[in-house]
Amino acid sequence: MLKAYKYRLYPNKEQEEHFMQHIGACRFTYNWALEQKIKAYETEKKHLSRFDLQEMVVKELKVTYEWLKDVNSQSLLNALINLESAFTKFFREKKGFPNFKSRKNPLQSFQIPQHYTVDFETNTIKLPKIKQPIKAKLHRKFEGKLKTATVSKTATGKFYISILVDDGKEKPDTQYFNDNSTIGVDVGIKDFAITSNGDKIDNPKYLRNSMQRLKVLQKRLSKKQRGSKNRAKARLAVSKLHEKISNQRADFLHKTSSKIISENQAIAVESLNVSGMLKNHCLAQSISDVSWSMFFNQLEYKAEWYGKTILRIGRFEPSTKVCNVCGFHNKEITLKIREWQCSTCYTHHDRDINAAINIKKFALQNQNLIIT
Numbered sequence: 001m002l003k004a005y006k007y008r009l010y011p012n013k014e015q016e017e018h019f020m021q022h023i024g025a026c027r028f029t030y031n032w033a034l035e036q037k038i039k040a041y042e043t044e045k046k047h048l049s050r051f052d053l054q055e056m057v058v059k060e061l062k063v064t065y066e067w068l069k070d071v072n073s074q075s076l077l078n079a080l081i082n083l084e085s086a087f088t089k090f091f092r093e094k095k096g097f098p099n100f101k102s103r104k105n106p107l108q109s110f111q112i113p114q115h116y117t118v119d120f121e122t123n124t125i126k127l128p129k130i131k132q133p134i135k136a137k138l139h140r141k142f143e144g145k146l147k148t149a150t151v152s153k154t155a156t157g158k159f160y161i162s163i164l165v166d167d168g169k170e171k172p173d174t175q176y177f178n179d180n181s182t183i184g185v186d187v188g189i190k191d192f193a194i195t196s197n198g199d200k201i202d203n204p205k206y207l208r209n210s211m212q213r214l215k216v217l218q219k220r221l222s223k224k225q226r227g228s229k230n231r232a233k234a235r236l237a238v239s240k241l242h243e244k245i246s247n248q249r250a251d252f253l254h255k256t257s258s259k260i261i262s263e264n265q266a267i268a269v270e271s272l273n274v275s276g277m278l279k280n281h282c283l284a285q286s287i288s289d290v291s292w293s294m295f296f297n298q299l300e301y302k303a304e305w306y307g308k309t310i311l312r313i314g315r316f317e318p319s320t321k322v323c324n325v326c327g328f329h330n331k332e333i334t335l336k337i338r339e340w341q342c343s344t345c346y347t348h349h350d351r352d353i354n355a356a357i358n359i360k361k362f363a364l365q366n367q368n369l370i371i372t
């Protein structure tokens with residue numbers, strides 16, 4: 001099974017320059033390859049494959065731009081793999097046409113598919129084309145085969161490495177589940193997640209405080225004069241807080257998803273159309289803030305690690321509008337209504353808990369585990 005381990009890197013000046021050179025070269029190669037693909041299609045209706053491009057990189061690009069030879073050639077080839085998968089997404093999943101990569105992107109990265117080593121004794125990592133080992137904070141050990149590593153630079157100039165490790169173990173068998181060992185999870189604006197057991201999981205206070213503070217800092221930034229030193233300072237403060245929030249959020253999401261996975265054999269969720277929802281402006285801020293898609297992604301891969309099952313129901317099933325006790329369909333429920341009473345069986349419902357119970361019910365019905 002594959003697991004990712006992420007560590008902070010502490011490069012010296014020279015190593016940092018090497019990193020930036022790799023990042024720049026990979027972006028350059030990616031953009032160049034994208035342009036070649038577009039041109040070949042426009043002029044000759046020809047689809048250039050990754051292997052066509054690989055050959056062109058060796059025979060043309062590296063001849064014209066000699067500085068590319070200072071960079072690990074495998075990292076450049078990985079940029080072509082990334083372009084290929086962007087196109088696969090575009091064709092198969094109808095995601096947007098691949099974009100040119102900008103140097104203004106807040107997160108910059110490059111990949112190393114092989115030939116690097118990790119030394120837990122000296123807390124260092126050795127990368128190809130960079131002579132000295134790089135200092136790292138290796139706070140967690142792992143055992144297994146090294147797969148692709150990704151070095152990234154954040155907006156505030158910190159470097160990280162994320163290492164994919166194959167531990168050689170088989171996936172565990174999927175565990176048996178029934179009504180008792182299944183939980184329904186709904187996600188919300190007011191609370192981050194709501195379960196069919198009636199638990200409401202709120203965003204932690206430290207995260208809410210940081211988000212409040214972000215609003216203040218963003219307002220401050222908008223008042224500073226363009227191009228001024230104070231504006232640059234204010235922008236750095238915003239970036240720093242952004243990083244803090246994303247760390248705090250990742251921590252919260254990991255704890256929440258691990259707890260739900262460990263306590264249940266099956267987890268029922270509703271498929272979300274996050275990209276569709278983001279167009280709705282009043283919801284956009286809260287949705288992006290709570291990062292539901294990150295949460296679902298974690299549930300999914302952790303379920304695989306531990307032999308648990310994720311049950312998905314379609315997003316058009318009316319989980320909020322149906323009484324989970326008698327099945328009455330209340331068409332009058334709007335986003336504003338937080339509580340309601342069923343006019344048929346008189347059960348009093350908390351909107352979100354009722355929805356979570358329905359998500360569980362619908363999912364188990366699809367599995368033929370509940371007969372109605």
Ligand SMILES: [Zn+2]
Nearest residue numbers: 323326342345
């Ligand atoms: Zn009812």
